[in-house]
Amino acid sequence: MEEKAGQPPRFNGDSVLWNGEWVTLRSLLTALPPEEFAALAQARSMDHFGTTHAFCGRCGAPMEPAPDTVTPHARRCSKPACEGHTRFSYPAFSVAILAAVTRSCGAELLLAHNTAWPAPRMSLVAGFLQPGESLENCVRREVLEETGLRVSLPVFSGSQAWPFPCSLMAGFTAEWEAGEIRADGAEIDRAEWITKERFKSAREWTSTPGDALQIPPKGSLSRRLMDAWAGKGPAKNNT
Numbered sequence: 001m002e003e004k005a006g007q008p009p010r011f012n013g014d015s016v017l018w019n020g021e022w023v024t025l026r027s028l029l030t031a032l033p034p035e036e037f038a039a040l041a042q043a044r045s046m047d048h049f050g051t052t053h054a055f056c057g058r059c060g061a062p063m064e065p066a067p068d069t070v071t072p073h074a075r076r077c078s079k080p081a082c083e084g085h086t087r088f089s090y091p092a093f094s095v096a097i098l099a100a101v102t103r104s105c106g107a108e109l110l111l112a113h114n115t116a117w118p119a120p121r122m123s124l125v126a127g128f129l130q131p132g133e134s135l136e137n138c139v140r141r142e143v144l145e146e147t148g149l150r151v152s153l154p155v156f157s158g159s160q161a162w163p164f165p166c167s168l169m170a171g172f173t174a175e176w177e178a179g180e181i182r183a184d185g186a187e188i189d190r191a192e193w194i195t196k197e198r199f200k201s202a203r204e205w206t207s208t209p210g211d212a213l214q215i216p217p218k219g220s221l222s223r224r225l226m227d228a229w230a231g232k233g234p235a236k237n238n239t
């Protein structure tokens with residue numbers, strides 16, 4: 001490798017040249033301090049924005065940086081006659097919710113198993129915001145669709161840039177109100193109420209295979225929400 005430790009990272013899609021080695025951006029979520037990962041997240045999002053907005057969606061002409069002193073990341077159509085020349089384009093994000101649903105006065109937390117994951121791996125119910133939908137309604141819809149449960153009005157509990165490549169995670173807590181677990185069978189094939197006792201013995205996704213419950217790694221919003229429920233830390237931080 002020509003690159004040496006300490007040089008600025010370089011991107012190739014979701015891979016980052018970091019300290020002389022290509023690693024996934026996702027792996028750095030846990031390896032870097034939050035403020036350093038935030039800088040990488042911004043760089044990755046801007047790289048994605050430039051790549052996916054190379055041409056005008058209205059007329060097909062090449063895009064160029066827009067002279068926006070307030071939002072320096074804006075782009076515009078290079079053709080002066082096009083509406084896109086004066087109506088700037090700004091980075092867009094896919095917003096996804098995370099739902100920390102509890103039951104029995106907080107004694108149990110709802111975790112779900114995605115059909116694509118190894119059997120022991122579980123996490124919070126998650127899903128993308130649909131057009132015209134509020135975040136709170138998104139939480140209620142996703143929980144109902146994936147697990148068949150109805151929940152109370154969700155309460156916002158923090159957010160996190162999720163630059164894989166351009167998402168924003170919004171975390172919520174909610175209380176179970178009605179229903180028995182019925183996994184949708186498509187995205188989720190299993191959901192369970194987890195006690196704090198079982199959560200204590202859980203291992204991280206990166207750990208070696210085994211039967212023990214596996215949960216998301218530290219650094220992710222989903223883990224922060226879980227740890228907050230378990231009494232191990234606050235759900236919010238500055239990332």
Ligand SMILES: [Zn+2]
Nearest residue numbers: 056059077082
């Ligand atoms: Zn145009």
